[in-house]
Amino acid sequence: MALIVLKSMTEAGKARYHLEKFKINAIVEKLTLPGGGCGYGVRVKEDPDKVCRQLSLVNIECVEIR
């Protein structure tokens, strides 16, 4: 499962909300940001690049894919 790093807790919640509409199951997780510090992201089973493309349609930027 891939972990997609997002900019904030709220953005992770927003990502999950929109991914549900695309029938993509996502779990919000707390993680460490690139360079350190607390951050949030969503864990997905699907191809993360495809998920990020879907998220870009709703103006959500993927910070990193792990």
Added chain:
Amino acid sequence: MVYLDNAATTYPKPIPVIASMSRAMVNYGGNPGRAGHKLSMETAQAVFTSRLKCAEFFGAEPENVIFTLNCTHALNLAIKGIISPGAHLITSDIEHNAVIRPVHAAAKENGNSYSIARTTNNEDETVRNFEKLINARTKAIVCTSASNVTGKILPLKRLAEVCKKHKICFIIDAAQGAGVIPMKLSDGINIICTAGHKGLYGPMGTGLMITDGKFRLRTIIEGGTGSFSKEIEQPEVLPDRFESGTINTCGAIALGAGIDFVNEKTIDRIYRHEHSLCELFYNEMKLNNKKVKVYTDTYEHNRVPLVPFNIGSMDSTEAAALLSKQGFYLRGGFQCAYMAHKKMGTQEVGAVRFAPSAFTNRHDVMMFIKAVNRISTKNTKAL
């Protein structure tokens, strides 16, 4: 008891709001956006759900919904956030202290200044009065959506057009308007500041600052956000930038239930219901009680549902106290909006404010009318 002080805060709250608050206290005890454990994550999800409801209600993106303690808090974030040294702000002559005090305070520093636009019953004239005060240093128009004293609604869409034309920010105090008159960011408003506990039927201790993100605001409160913790600079990302410290989680969650209530009732039905009650009270007083002064010539539709009045020459606080003894709870005095009272001519005695809610019914108002008639007969001379 008949509660008619709903312009201060609505009471009672809808049962789902009470249930939501209670559920949040029991089930959502983790600190949202801080830890990664189940309780924290579930609380964060509940807060997000509420944030999304607020966003949809005002036509915003969820990240641009900032939970605040109240409308005053939201207005301070917006007003003090938009200014830079030498800034000029424009406000109106019917503002609540939640607007005029932070504007006045901001103007004491860094060469800032402000102007007050005269509002009139003529929309064209009101809009012109605002526009002619704009200068090269003007950063924003900050004004109420509707007066908490007279109920007068300002021409928001037209003022938004003026702001857009001059590339300045349009900030509104929606404490009295939200939930009663429709308003969206798509009306051209850049920042909506509102209370959560009035027309949105949420708990006290809740408010919102909703932005379209077009104007960067500096922060007036910095601190822990649960994000970017290694950085000493306050994060740029919203809502974190303006939500330092733990938010009123239970209140924010219950506010979502309040918004559900308004959506279910619909703004239009709530407005028409409350307006009809104001009209009932207004007409009874205007036609049948010459000892009561109501402060509008006619009860028009361009105002939010509230009626300021006085009983004879009695001080408004005294009148409110007499009504309270008979079980009718209203607010006298100046309602924290002395400017509006000066404009209305009640700068000496203030006024009693009749403010119904979605829960007030005609029977309540008829009982209230009888109580006002009793007090005015016993205690006053005709005006």
